[in-house]
Amino acid sequence: MIGCPLCAGALAFRLEGHGHVQLCCTVGHTFSPSDAYKAKEEELERTQWSVIVLLKHLQMLAAIMREHDDLERGMRPSLAEREIQIKQHIQSYERLIHDTKPAQSRPPHAEPPAGE
Ligand SMILES: [Zn+2]
The missing domain is CATH 2.20.70 (Ubiquitin Ligase Nedd4; Chain: W;)
Incomplete structure (x- = not known):
């Protein structure tokens, strides 16, 4: 469904x-199927940006915890690893959004893209 x-x-x-x-x-x-498609592409992009915002919130909280030494014993090494991972995930999602090319309708007399 x-x-x-x-x-x-x-x-x-x-x-x-x-x-x-x-x-x-x-x-x-x-x-129509194409209107539903366009709406779902927009929903996907909004969701991807929401993931980036959530990752940035985690990044800010980790920085606050580090700065104010609000860390449970033994948590510091795994938090440092997680911060590196979060930074990589933010870059991956930004690249994913940037590289996404939703299908778009062309003007009726437009030339097809190369390769078709
Ligand atoms: Zn409805």
């Missing part, structure tokens, strides 16, 4: 006249 981009409902597949497909949730949000 594909979740509705606008609520917690699930989208149901509905075949309309002339072979058109609609995706409808239980409260009535209705999408």
